[in-house]
Amino acid sequence: MLDRLSITNFKAFATADITFGRYTLLSGLNSSGKTTVLQALALLRQSHGTLDEEGGGFLLNGDLVELGVGQDILHENYVSVDDAEPRIELTLQCGDESRSWAVGYEREADLLQIRDRSHSPVEVRSTSLFGTGFQYLRADRISPAVSYPRSHEVAIRQGFLGSRGEHTVNYLRHFQDEPVTDKRLHHPQSRSRGLLDQTEAWMQEICPGVNLQTDAIEGTDSVRLSFRFGTAGLSASNRYRPTNVGFGLTYVLPVVVACLTAQPGSLLLLENPEAHLHPRGQTAMAMLTCAAAAAGAQLVVETHSDHVLNGVRLSVKERRLSAEDVVLHYFRRSTDGIEILTPTLGSDGMLSNWPEGFFDEWERSLDRLLD
Ligand SMILES: Nc1ncnc2c1ncn2[C@@H]1O[C@H](COP(=O)(O)OP(=O)(O)OP(=O)(O)O)[C@@H](O)[C@H]1O
Ligand SMILES: [Mg+2]
DSSP, X not given: OOOEEEEEEETTEEEEEEEOOSEEEEEESTTSSHHHHHHHHHHHHHTHHHHTSTTXXXXXXXXXXXXXXXXXXXXXXXXXXXXXXXXXXXXXXXXXXXXXXXXXXXXXXXXXXXXXGGGOOSOOTTSTTSSSSEEEXXXXXOOOOXXXXXXXXXXXXXXXXXXXXXXXXXXXXHHTTSBOOOGGGOOTTOSSSBHHHHHHHHHTTTSTTEEEEEEEOTTSSEEEEEEEEOOTXXXXXXOBOGGGSOSHHHHHHHHHHHHHTOOTTOEEEXXXXXXXXXXXXXXXXXXXXXXXXXXXXXXXXXXXXXXXXXXXXXXXXXXXXXXXXXXXEEEEEETTEEEEEOOOBOTTSOBSOOOTTSSOHHHXXXXXXXX
16 A cells, blocks of 8 residues: 655655555545545556666656646746755655655656656655555546547556546446445446446435447447436436536546545545536445445545545445544645645544534535624
8 A cells, every 4th residue: 555655846745755555535625635646646656667777757738647847847936955956755654664755856847757867765665555455547638529439458457547537438338347345335226236326226325317329439448327217116317428417427437436445555545526516416436436445456546525535534434444444635725835734534424623624614604694
């Protein structure tokens, strides 16, 4: 499991130390550094093939993240030792192993080369970050579309849903009958353990009666997703293409599939699983993400939703996930940069403290309404 990431001079942070649990929730104001943490991890994975090569380093633009060039990622007020050339450094800790990668700064380069190779300490090959079962779903995910890509290599062989979830439809088409193995992930109303049935059952938490179908479009490299609506006993609707059924269903599909297919040792980085969902659906999605953690995956979830937070608290209170597995980080800007506060969650779902600004808007609004 990934236990800690230390960051020096990367994007929003001059320095930062972020600890991870089996389930880590990143919250805080906009532009407070949450995605920067996920991008640092994604950057390491994206660069993995070159990190150990001579001349290799951080590949700033790739399938997971497109960060630009050196000047985009070097923290504006960077720290450096004795006015030396600035370094951008990321350190991972997994159990008692840790490893740092420090790259030199080049203003216009999109490959920043590793410095001091000889000082590399222990390998951290075991981390889920570099293994199979990794998913990173960005906030700018797939929107409803007429067709989606069909890549056997990415979706089937690598089992990667795409950083925008763009390979999810093809993945679901291929693996729709594969059983969801861990029963903690099973939805009680699902017709079977099969991935498609389980996906539908969880999607019905968001939209009751929804059914999914995936098809290859003959003669093309594309696949199609369609939705049908109808509850038991009532005749089903026609099939509708995603562009005609609103945003939420398509947008959340990769999150549902990522959680249902998570295995022990998987690492899921999820940005805003709540996006475009109504409040009850947001809580349901949080419960599903917690089920994936209980099933043995590690999750780092960025959210703005108090319903997601409450879904996590309920999962803990209802004994679906252990309180020790949950780490809550609240990012906020201060005069000294970004500070990260970490209230602890008790087994009763209650928090040790509520920092100002941490999901307190309900209370603040109520105070004004009742004034
Ligand atoms: N090179 C840089 N130097 C200093 N700060 C930077 C640099 N690049 C980005 N930032 C800061 O990082 C912020 C964006 O951080 P990030 O994307 O992690 O925010 P976030 O907390 O995920 O926000 P949101 O809630 O909107 O998703 C920018 O507003 C900017 O202030
Ligand atoms: Mg963000």
